[in-house]
Amino acid sequence: MLSEKQLKQLQKASYKIIGKSKHSAVKLCLWCKKSIKSGGENVCYKQKFYGINSHRCLQMTPCLTLCNLRCNYCWRDHSYFNQRLENIDPPEEIIEESIKAQRKLLTGLGGVEHSEKFLKEAMNPNQVAISLDGEPTMYPFISELIDGYKKRGFTTFLVTNGTFPEVLKKITLPYQLYVSLSSNSEEMYKKLQNPLLKNCWRKLNETLELFPSLKTRKVIRLTLIKDINMNHPEKYAELIKKASPDFIEAKAWMCIGGSSLRLKYENMPSHDEVKEFSKKISDLLDYKISDESKPSRVVLLKNNH
Ligand code: SF4
Ligand code: SF4
Numbered sequence: 001m002l003s004e005k006q007l008k009q010l011q012k013a014s015y016k017i018i019g020k021s022k023h024s025a026v027k028l029c030l031w032c033k034k035s036i037k038s039g040g041e042n043v044c045y046k047q048k049f050y051g052i053n054s055h056r057c058l059q060m061t062p063c064l065t066l067c068n069l070r071c072n073y074c075w076r077d078h079s080y081f082n083q084r085l086e087n088i089d090p091p092e093e094i095i096e097e098s099i100k101a102q103r104k105l106l107t108g109l110g111g112v113e114h115s116e117k118f119l120k121e122a123m124n125p126n127q128v129a130i131s132l133d134g135e136p137t138m139y140p141f142i143s144e145l146i147d148g149y150k151k152r153g154f155t156t157f158l159v160t161n162g163t164f165p166e167v168l169k170k171i172t173l174p175y176q177l178y179v180s181l182s183s184n185s186e187e188m189y190k191k192l193q194n195p196l197l198k199n200c201w202r203k204l205n206e207t208l209e210l211f212p213s214l215k216t217r218k219v220i221r222l223t224l225i226k227d228i229n230m231n232h233p234e235k236y237a238e239l240i241k242k243a244s245p246d247f248i249e250a251k252a253w254m255c256i257g258g259s260s261l262r263l264k265y266e267n268m269p270s271h272d273e274v275k276e277f278s279k280k281i282s283d284l285l286d287y288k289i290s291d292e293s294k295p296s297r298v299v300l301l302k303n304n305h
Pocket of ligand 1 (some may be wrong): 030032052054055057
């Protein structure tokens with residue numbers, strides 16, 4: 001349960017906490033705001049890569065306070081993370097409140113220069129990114145949550161750290177499933193991602209093995225940190241080969257939020273460095289570089305199968 005002080009800190013950071021038990025939250029994505037302000041001129045790389053609309057995207061989490069890792073590159077504040085929820089809000093309540101919260105947050109944009117058309121459209125979000133904070137597959141009703149958004153006509157993106165393969169095996173799969181892979185060995189994983197349980201690396205590997213059987217669009221996200229995890233591309237290639245995702249997103253770690261206290265500014269790779277590392281992975285696998293976004297320092301690799 002969040003303390004009053006933590007709640008205030010999160011509200012100050014523009015989070016809208018939702019649900020009676022306060023384990024869920026919505027935050028307007030920077031790109032959603034940029035798109036509304038610019039009338040679609042400035043959009044996120046996922047709009048460019050996958051065709052979603054940044055201005056109609058709802059960024060939320062049902063697990064604001066839950067995660068079983070403590071990744072050094074995580075931009076969240078780990079002090080409010082637990083491993084268990086005391087009370088659990090039902091998915092329908094979370095969905096309804098998330099949409100209301102998004103609308104409320106959007107009204108704040110009425111006072112700045114913006115596109116009226118885009119703001120009006122944004123009031124009816126049609127894309128949800130279940131990724132804001134924490135590990136979403138720890139929410140016991142994640143399947144019903146995805147179902148509920150789907151029933152309302154949303155495309156659903158779920159980002160997981162991959163340590164709960166047993167959940168991924170049985171849930172309604174999202175439209176696009178992301179698994180984060182930011183270490184190429186157990187040793188690196190322990191140092192960089194600080195798992196709270198011994199079996200997390202094994203579980204992540206189980207998820208990678210499970211990946212080919214999951215019938216949805218799948219992405220492996222590499223968060224690249226200079227001098228920390230940008231080495232041994234062949235080890236990443238071995239792990240990715242098992243999963244055979246449709247896409248690999250190789251993205252630079254950005255020096256923001258809580259991570260800026262755990263890593264150094266110099267650990268942030270340039271776009272060219274991300275591209276160079278992506279090429280090495282591409283050369284080792286049957287994937288080709290199909291797109292990139294310089295402002296976000298991200299390169300997209302597409303499976304040639
Ligand atoms: S897909 Fe991600 S980056 Fe793009 S608008 Fe949604 S939350 Fe933001
Ligand atoms: S798994 Fe995600 S939310 Fe959890 S510590 Fe790592 S980056 Fe942060």
